Amino acid sequence: MANTKYIFVTGGVTSSLGKGIISASLGRLLQARGFSVTIQKLDPYINVDPGTLNPYEHGECYVTDDGAETDLDLGHYERFLDIQTTQANNVTTGRIYQSVINKERRGDYLGKTVQVIPHITDEIKRRIMLLGKTGKYDIIITEIGGTVGDIESLPYIESVRQLRWDLGHENTAIIHLTLVPYLNASGELKTKPTQHSVKVLLENGIQPDILVLRTEHHLTREIRKKVSLFCNVNLESVIQSIDVSTIYEVPLLMHEENLDKTILEKLRIKSKTPIKMGPWRDFVFKLKNAKKEVNIVLVGKYVELMDSYKSILESLVHAGATNNARINVECLHSELLNSTNISKKLDGFDGIIVAPGFGDRGIDGKILAVQYARTKKVPFFGICLGLQVAVVEFARNVLGYEDAHSTEMTNMTKHPVIDLMEEQKGITEKGGTMRLGGYSCELYESTKVYRAYRKKMIRERHRHRYEFNNDYLTDFEKQGMIAAGVNPESNLIEIMEQPDHPWFIGTQFHPEYNSTVLNPHPLFVSFIKAAIDYSG
């Protein structure tokens, strides 16, 4: 692309205002106007990637097809834009410093003192420009994580300031997202936090072009004028982002507020095609007017923070809309399940998901949930650890290997039905060393998964160290749990299913990373269909 345009999205006042959703919504609208768009996230923390972060703290770790462990916002980008992101789409301070320090050790700086400016900022700028250099995109949106004014955000804001000079104002635009709180006591919306937040940006040499204001109540023209006056942006650049019932409505609301039109004017470009949001509108309509209802339980151990299972929850939303069904999801902590309460806890659900996870905490509750699904014939979907637990349950309760287990949980078992992958033996470092990213999988005809995908070769993303132990395959298949898909190169079993059960499927990969609004994932669609049938 001769002239790639760069949009930067910053946030002020508080975190969790939804920069990711605003970035993804804008990306979707620009795409709908004929532009090729990608979105990148810069995270100011020092971890090299979020792979080593506890899901309680940071929510899900999203995995790209090329094997990067990334921030969950990349999931929103892919789901909204129906694109694939890459290693280059998520950069952290840790990664920036790692590159600079590696260069310094190699002697690349030729004796110079290595400093935040220019060396760190140059590396940030290089990473921002990297996606532009691929020549694939008309527009690149860069979301800056954190909140303006934080110490750790400063080098990023400085890099954006410099890039505006390097690239020119007509090639860059800055959107600042803030909060307009409502004070109950006085019944007023307050603009002061926004004014202060813009001041902080100005102190750092940045004048935002557009302000997106998160609010619980509609902004009056007076409020917008006040913000416009105090923050040096014109009235049409003050955009309201009101709370909505589903994140998928945000692109439509941003379009009503003319965010896409305003940004194109700032960038001095014209829409390539008339805007096409038809399929998106259909999806939102279906979502809000679903006729049926199904109850799904997600059994996991990170249930206190729903963001830990973000992609699974969104995949269920996509599959629900496709099936004209509203999905009620309840997350159940597996540690709370025991043989006395299991029937009571799982009664009334039309589908059971056992979630991905690590370590043995809560594992017994997961095994009980699988047993319940298997024996009561409730549709069951096991994802990654969920598959592994299903294998352990089958080995113990059907094959009679009482102490069967995954060697992740114990090395004492006589029946290691789930075992460490060969390539993992000898690995000691934790960061970025799992089997990560997209691998192909060949499906066996006459399986349920084949009927769901309607093709033989698929590609899905992985994040694990353990695998099904092929020494046991014949035992399993004889008793009714079969391999439904394998990796053709390594022979690793990627999917198992139980043909005698209405819907019992476990996948070693994470299908949830591949579900988008415009292409809901076939396994989730099929699972929800089975749950609807089960609900009668």
Ligand code: GLN
């Ligand atoms: N802990 C398991 C493994 O490493 C499963 C991982 C997961 O569920 N993502 O193989």
